[in-house]
Amino acid sequence: MSYGLILALLFGYLLGSIPFGLLVTRAAGLGDVRKIGSGNIGATNVLRTGNKGLAVATLLLDALKGTAAVLIAARFGPDFGLWAGFGAFLGHLFPAWLGFKGGKGIATYLGVLIGLAWQVALIFAVVWLAVAFLFRYSSLAALVAAVVVPIALYFLSTPQIAGLFAVMSLIAIIKHRANISRLLAGTEGKIGAKG
Numbered sequence: 001m002s003y004g005l006i007l008a009l010l011f012g013y014l015l016g017s018i019p020f021g022l023l024v025t026r027a028a029g030l031g032d033v034r035k036i037g038s039g040n041i042g043a044t045n046v047l048r049t050g051n052k053g054l055a056v057a058t059l060l061l062d063a064l065k066g067t068a069a070v071l072i073a074a075r076f077g078p079d080f081g082l083w084a085g086f087g088a089f090l091g092h093l094f095p096a097w098l099g100f101k102g103g104k105g106i107a108t109y110l111g112v113l114i115g116l117a118w119q120v121a122l123i124f125a126v127v128w129l130a131v132a133f134l135f136r137y138s139s140l141a142a143l144v145a146a147v148v149v150p151i152a153l154y155f156l157s158t159p160q161i162a163g164l165f166a167v168m169s170l171i172a173i174i175k176h177r178a179n180i181s182r183l184l185a186g187t188e189g190k191i192g193a194k195g
Helices: 003-016 020-027 043-047 052-076 078-093 106-116 118-135 138-156 159-175 177-185
Strands: none
Touching (some): 003 052, 003 078, 020 052, 052 078, 052 106, 078 106, 078 159, 106 118, 118 138, 138 159, 138 177
């Protein structure tokens, strides 16, 4: 790997590691979002504060950091965009400033997808919304969408992007292992339930 790609990965990581869920809830006077619900810094847990506006802001900001990482780095070449996107995803999952305990990465995953293959991001959104509407589980919607995306990318995009998202989906599924256990046990929190 060239120094340029390492720099792209590091740039993406630094951008991705900005913990917007924590920042917006603290700024709104709601304290530390890690102390409620799942303890996660992502939009689904921010929603458990009862503040839908903050949850939407968290979702948009977490997605935007993935898109921004891709688009800024891609100005130097497509491979730079790929590595910066992967870095942003890893940064959200493992931010250095929070003891490497971040979110589960789905919003940032979507943001990276928007930057690299926006058409497939629409497929992600449709799948997520359909599963969330039918079952009311954010985690299940994310897991199903994460399985569909690499398959869609295989047919609609480049092998490099499909391969990247196969890896990112696998990581996302691993990060959701506690959710999977709760889904199987019937104890997973539903969308909109307060923590």
